[in-house]
Amino acid sequence: METLFPDIHNLVLQQQSTIADLWTPQGWKFVFRRYLNDWEIPRVTEIFRSIDQFSGLEIGRDRLQWLGNSKGIFKVGAVYKKLNHPNLQLLKWPWKHIWKAKIPYKVSCFVWLLTKEAVLTQDNLMKRGITLCSRCFFCGKTAETVNHLFIQCKVTDQLWNLFLRRKSISWSMPGRISEALFSWEEAGTQAKNRSNWRIVPATIWWTI
Ligand SMILES: [Zn+2]
Structure with a gap:
């Protein structure tokens, strides 16, 4: 969150918490140190939209997740496959x-x-x-x-x-x-x- 949404991260009081810590049965529990301005609300919505994609939250250290495959694990072979997608080649030919x-x-x-x-x-x-x-x-x-x-x-x-x-x-x-x-x-x-x-x-x- 600090990397992707630094502006909102600065506003959150629980800066040392992991995303998993912020989940409660009632939903996400972010505590902001002041009221949000109008222009900050779309950014917060964006955060919720991103984290809502994760199912089965587990407690653990935050880690980088690669978006190139469903497992979130980076593999050179998968990058090669992605870059060599036939349509992409055709497009760039x-x-x-x-x-x-x-x-x-x-x-x-x-x-x-x-x-x-x-x-x-x-x-x-x-x-x-x-x-x-x-x-x-x-x-x-x-x-x-x-x-x-x-x-x-x-x-x-x-x-x-x-x-x-x-x-x-x-x-x-x-x-x-x-x-x-x-x-x-x-x-x-x-x-x-x-x-x-x-x-x-x-x-x-x-x-x-
Ligand atoms: Zn030569």
Whole structure:
């Protein structure tokens, strides 16, 4: 309560009590040190609404409860599942930037593979059991991954800068291909010709 409702917590006299202590058979027993102002009543209602969701109150130390599952226990696997919800992926999938760009179909297919991080860079070859000492083909400084080769590498960066300097745009490169597509689209909202702007990432990646 101190964390979520600090304003109301300050008004309650039983600040050392747990929420369970405040429950009586007649209902919640909060004692405030003064009459509540009109604008504080909705906040108190909010507190009651939150705590009324808990059934079977038990006496014990207050603890954090994760809202991601019914047991209230945080698990990495559950977060992964939540973040990978198919609808969420669909919502965040840059299909428009891939299939609506005015580029040859084979280039769209290549960008789609890039976005799936499935083109045959050295890291993906290694995942298929090919033994390699992975080094970026351009800079040789780090392992060759899709995201490094196509967006993070210093050599690739020069290609992006060719376009960015011409338009005097300051742009920080995102970490993944899909994010780069979204971010490029956003950066181009003021561009005179949106369809020309949209083909730039595909042009760079196809050149590489
Ligand atoms: Zn590199």
